[in-house]
Amino acid sequence: MRRYKCIISYDGTQFSGYQVQPNKRTVQSDLEHALQNMHKGEHIKIVASGRTDATVHALGQVVHFDSPLSIPVEGWKKALNSLLPDDIRVRSVEIVDPEFHARFDVKAKEYRYRLWMSEEPCVFKRQYTHHYPYPLNLNAMKEAAALLVGTHDFTSFCASKTEVQDKVRTIYLIKMEKQDNELILSFIGNGFLYNMVRIIVGTLLEVGSGQKEAKMMTSILAGKDRSLAGKTAPGHGLYLYQVYYEGWQE
C-alpha cells in the first residue's frame, strides 16, 4: 500500500462543488470514479485539502489516496487523466509518506479572486471572473485589506451555516493586482473559513465602491457578526490557487 499525493486543477463551472453529493456531479466523485476504474471496481477514498463550492475553480487543489497498485508516478498521471473528464486534470502525482494527510498537514492556502472590471461583459470571462463594471477606489480597498491581515477571529467573514467552532485564522497576505481589464486579488492564510474569501471580496468591493469605509474593517472584525460584513461574492471568480505543506514564506 502506498500513499499518493496529487495536485489537480479543475474548471468548477460544471461541478456542484468538490465534495460528493447524491445525484450531483462533483470533483470528488469524478476522481473516485476514475480510481475505482483502475482498481477493478474497488472504492478508493480520496482526501482533499478542503472543499470548494459549486462553480469555484482550482489550479492547485491537493488530494491524497492509498493504493496497492505499483505504477510509476507518470503512469498514474497518464492513467488518471485518460479516465477523467477534460475539466479535471491531474497536474502531478508523487509518492508521499504514509503519514501525509492532504487536509491535516496544510500549513497555508492561497486563493485568488478575479474581477472583470470592463464596463462590457465578456462572453469568454463570464464563468471565470466576477463582472464588476463599476469604478473602485483601490487605495481604500488596500487600506481595508491591510486591517484584515494578521491573526483575527473571522466570525464576521464566515458563512453562518458552518460547524467550525474556532474562527481564529491568520491571513499572511492580501495582494491586489490590475492586469488589463482584470483586478486579481490574492489571499494567503493558514486557513480560511466557509465562504471567507468570498465574503472578504464582497466586503472589499463595498469599500471600493464607497458603501463602506476602509476603517470599518476593525469594527466588523470586533463585532463577530456575519451581518456586519458585505455580500458573498459569486463562486465563479474564485480559484483555489495553491496549497502549502511546508509553510508559507514571502
Add this chain to the structure above:
Amino acid sequence: MRRYKCIISYDGTQFSGYQVQPNKRTVQSDLEHALQNMHKGEHIKIVASGRTDATVHALGQVVHFDSPLSIPVEGWKKALNSLLPDDIRVRSVEIVDPEFHARFDVKAKEYRYRLWMSEEPCVFKRQYTHHYPYPLNLNAMKEAAALLVGTHDFTSFCASKTEVQDKVRTIYLIKMEKQDNELILSFIGNGFLYNMVRIIVGTLLEVGSGQKEAKMMTSILAGKDRSLAGKTAPGHGLYLYQVYYEGWQE
C-alpha cells in the same frame, strides 16, 4: 422601418454553429428568438457576415436586421442583452443605411486561431484554444504563411463539401504571435472559404512539426486538391475577430 447593424460576440462552446438548424441550439436562432420577443412574436430575419461552425467563437461577428420599432440604439443593446443567454453579447447597435448588407458589403474579415503550446493541458483553455503540445519551427511556419498571402485559388484549402464555385481569395496578412504559452495566428483576407482558416492552420502545424516543407505551399495551392493540404484544425481554437466594411489597411 429601420436597418440596424449589430456587432456581437459569442462563446461557441455550447452552439451547433451560427446558422439555424432544426432542433439545435444556434447563435442565429437565439438572436432571432430574442428579436421575436421584442416584436410581439413576429419573426425578424437576421443576416450575418457569414456562418461560423460548431464550437467556433466570435468577438466581432456582424449582423443586420430591419425593425419598425423606434428604440434608441443603447436601448436596443440593453433589451437584446437582457433577452439573450449570457454566452452571446451584443457589443454595439447602430442605425445604418437601408442598403447596408452584413454579408454582401464585407470588404475583409479577420480570424484568429489560438494554440495552447504548453505540454500540460489547461482546464481553463480547453474550450478556447487548440492544445498543441509539440515543438514548432516558427520560422518554417512564417515562410509557409508568406507563400499563402496574396491572391490565389484556395481550392486545396477549402472543405470539399462547399457549394461556392469561385475559390479565388486574397489573404492580406498572416501574423503569428507568441504570448506566454499561446501561439496566436491572425488572418486577414477579403473572404475565406469553408474551413479555410482551419485547414491553413492544420497545414501550418504540419510545416511547423516538420511533416511538410514550407515551400510545398506553392505546389499545394497549384494542385487545387484538398487532399494535398493538412488536417482541419479543431473549431474551438478559432475566433471570428473582426469584419471590415471599409476595406482593410495595415
